[in-house]
Amino acid sequence: MNTNEIACVETRVRLWLEKAVIGLNLCPFAKSVYVRGQVRLVVSDAQDAQALTARLYEELQLLAATPAQQIDTTLLIIPAMFEVFDDFNNYLDIADAVLDELELVGDIQLASFHPRYQFADTDADDISNYTNRAPYPILHLLREDSLDKAAQQYPDPSVIFERNIAVVRELGPQGWEKLLQDGQEGEVTR
Template sequence: MTPQDLPTFHATVQQGMRRWLERAVIGLNLCPFAKAVHVKGQVHYVVSAARDPQALLVDLEFELKDLVAQDPQARDTTLLIAPHALQQFADFNDFLAEADAALLRLELDGIVQIASFHPQYRFAGTDVDDITNFTNRAPYPTLHLLREDSVDRAVAAFPEAGQIYEANMQTLEKLGHAGWDALDVGPTRGKIKP
């Protein structure tokens, strides 16, 4: 990929993530809080050029600081997308400890939290193709930076927030693999698109 190709590639990645957000996360109501920030244009999409964990950590720290510096009405949340890094879920999962350490280093623990999505996401104790894993599967390795205040407000407005996880598993079990594939929101069965 040449430097001239990067803007087109980044636009394609962002488009794929928006499609996933609209069709899967919002369309299946996997996160009842996502629609409001999406409709208001408060989701910031960042495509990282990082190809290794160290470079991604630099991008993560920048985006964490940048998020808290922004007006929440303009930018409530950030999706840091890493299409070139941590392609294997085990590596991505290991990286999450470094991401949490970055929150502590920047004194943002309790201010921002990080949710994780990956094309091969796998909950402990599940088979790789268990459909419930798809609640956290996105087209690319992604770190979702969320303001704690926004999460607290959303949870307060949604009294059954603790039941979201179970409802999501039921939704995907009803949908099945064929239904997920029909959404056309990214990789199927753990494969990452080039």
């Protein structure tokens, strides 16, 4: 990928973060780390599982070795792979194995996002899937300590998920698409 392509991918992901994740408060913990510049965006040019796995190793090791005040969380963005959601979902087993091999289970957690994300036992067009939809496949590397601190505000995390479904249901698919178009008001500034 050239510099312009990478910049375009980063811009689309920032728009999604600012308007959907933070703007709709889908993740009540995201705004504080984002405005402090502690969210690392990494665009992978990997086109196969081997190259992506090598990059995942690098990013997990970097996150583990860097103080949270510098990098609290990393979004590993994968624009050149996983057009099909099931392929991405299957790759998550490899990602979990990498986390285990690096002995980071309990320190770092993986979350996943995809343009066609689909929860088990839902139809592809079920609006609840939009809570985990993003412009590109993304592996979100999260520090367990940061999650634990943030979760103290929400003793029952299912409340967040239920609220998110209600928010995207009210917005609807057309509202979601409109929200993520360039030029909309209400972006979070850094």
